[in-house]
Amino acid sequence: MPDNISYTPEEVARILKISRFTVYELIKRGDLAAYRIGRKVRVEQADIDQYIQNTKSCVPNLTRSMVQAPDPGGDTQAGLIICGQDLILDTLSQHLEKLLPQLRFLRRHIGSMDGLSALYHGAANLVTAHLWDGDSGEYNLPYVRRMLPGHKTVIYNLVHRMEGFYVAKGNPKAIQAWPDLVRPGLRFVNRECGSGARVLLDEMLRRLQLEPARIAGYDQEETSHIAVASRVARGEADFGLGIEKAASQVAGVDFIPLHKERYDLIFRKEDLGLPHFQAVLEILRSKGYRDEVTGMGGYDLSMMGQKIAEV
Incomplete structure (x- = not known):
């Protein structure tokens, strides 16, 4: 295949088997070279090949469980943008940085509905919510259905407060x-x-x-x-x-x-197999993280790490 062939970000996402959001984030940070034709973004085959070569050196740094996670061709550098305001998310980010030191984990301190909107628009890839529906008495699911139409998501419990x-x-x-x-x-x-x-x-x-x-x-x-x-x-x-x-x-x-x-974590179902997200679930189920959150006081951890629903 000629090196000068170019792809749209959507095509790159399909080639690398990652989300379109991750492709844009890689381009924004300079990890994946790209250029513009008017308002259109294009990525050349040679730059995709170079990105793949660069990421190969990162795989051995992952924990054994992450290497074994189903992630064919997945990204191992982009990290996560985590939306939410609770202090336990700071602790979660610290545990992620220790488990996957080569990745970047960023926090956005925004509310629940803004977080879901960011997930929908591709400005975040893991968000938290505690949105109560007065008609059904249910938390989060009604809002996810309304605010992310056409996007399959998974919802895991973080804590009850x-x-x-x-x-x-x-x-x-x-x-x-x-x-x-x-x-x-x-x-x-x-x-x-x-x-x-x-x-x-x-x-x-x-x-x-x-x-x-x-x-x-x-x-x-x-x-x-x-x-x-x-x-x-x-x-x-x-x-x-x-x-x-x-x-x-x-x-x-x-x-x-x-x-x-109920305070939940929400992300796209397509990302579930990626090492970043498997690391999150691993941490939520770990004794170390649970002990640290328990020590903070004010939280019910009885359902932490349990899947609530796929929407």
Whole structure:
């Protein structure tokens, strides 16, 4: 085959048996040479051959279980872009870096719906979500079906967490349940649209037929659980919604448990056999990672690493 023949990124993905997203990521980082004709990206056969030759030296560095994973021609350099905000994802990334030191693992601290959108648009390849559907009572599956049409995905559980209200130490305003959201005289601090906590709140309001306009502070938004808890600790709000773990990290805050949620990992089914993703599952099922997450407190690990569904 002549060296000057060129391919589109989609054709390269089929040749290398990797995702189209991975091809674009390799080109962006300079690991795979490419050029443009107008708005079209092209890759020459010689550059594909060179990339394959370069990756061969990386295979011996993989663990035995990774080498044996079904990955015919798969990429061994691109690593993962992991979306989510929970601290246990930082720990997961650290374990991945130790297990596969030649790969790159990047974090994007974005909410659940933004993560699913990034997966759909090819801007991420492993995302987390805790999106509750008020009609079915199910977590994540209804949203994956709606937001990734035509894309086969797999969903594995990471942990279960408790969502509830952050209140001032001693709970001086006696805040206890969802109807307190519309109690006169209370100031609330909200999460941003698209976050799992915001979806839970809005779904609960819909089910309880409570109008957001009646909540003082509904339009006051923060982009993390810690930020919400900090606003309460500083006296800028009487309460806010978030996970139990954040309450233990902010002095002067108590936690009122309300709703147990499932926090899942979601990625494309086509990537399941790649070493990167097999490494993730291996870590989730390892004693070392489980012990580390258990030591953090505030998490239920009873289903960690179990497959929830294929969608």
